[in-house]
Amino acid sequence: MELAALQQLMADTYGAQDRERGVAATIAWLTEELGELAQAVRKGTPEEQLHELGDVLAWLASLAEQLGLSLEDAVARYANGCPKCGQIPCACG
Amino acid sequence: MELAALQQLMADTYGAQDRERGVAATIAWLTEELGELAQAVRKGTPEEQLHELGDVLAWLASLAEQLGLSLEDAVARYANGCPKCGQIPCACG
Numbered sequence: 001m002e003l004a005a006l007q008q009l010m011a012d013t014y015g016a017q018d019r020e021r022g023v024a025a026t027i028a029w030l031t032e033e034l035g036e037l038a039q040a041v042r043k044g045t046p047e048e049q050l051h052e053l054g055d056v057l058a059w060l061a062s063l064a065e066q067l068g069l070s071l072e073d074a075v076a077r078y079a080n081g082c083p084k085c086g087q088i089p090c091a092c093g
Numbered sequence: 094m095e096l097a098a099l100q101q102l103m104a105d106t107y108g109a110q111d112r113e114r115g116v117a118a119t120i121a122w123l124t125e126e127l128g129e130l131a132q133a134v135r136k137g138t139p140e141e142q143l144h145e146l147g148d149v150l151a152w153l154a155s156l157a158e159q160l161g162l163s164l165e166d167a168v169a170r171y172a173n174g175c176p177k178c179g180q181i182p183c184a185c186g
Binding site for chain 2: 001002003006009010012013014015016017023027030031034037038041046049050051053054056057058060063064067068069070071072073074075076077078079081082087088089090093
């Protein structure tokens with residue numbers, strides 16, 4: 001799936017209710033999901049880890065949408081390698 | 094950018110050093126980046142918010158890679174709408 005398509009899908013599915021809750025609530029939910037991901041990594045199954053990875057990414061897309069920003073644009077600076085050293089693989093050490 | 098391409102790019106750029114640090118360190122970095130994103134949302138510029146969105150997504154991709162999981166697979170359950178109610182827009186309320 002394209003990042004832009006994912007962001008649009010999240011906007012279509014959750015945009016109205018997420019906007020109503022507001023950005024601070026979205027940060028709270030995103031943080032909660034990161035906590036669940038951390039727990040799944042520590043003691044969960046691969047299926048649980050996959051589930052939580054999806055939830056974090058979904059909330060991140062929702063946050064980008066509410067901020068009027070694009071996940072696609074956000075990762076563009078990685079497209080040509082490490083933004084600091086310009087290398088693939090990164091040579092920053 | 095496709096999610097799978099992003100994950101591969103992060104693996105090519107940072108995979109070796111991230112694997113060496115290990116999953117727990119990746120969770121720590123991801124959490125640090127989420128904190129920076131939260132701060133940028135509260136008092137940063139759109140450029141700073143975009144920067145931090147990219148960093149969170151980059152670390153999430155790195156984590157997925159280290160877990161042997163795919164971000165593409167992770168969001169597949171959202172592809173047909175809300176996983177709980179099956180609707181676009183979500184009707185869970």
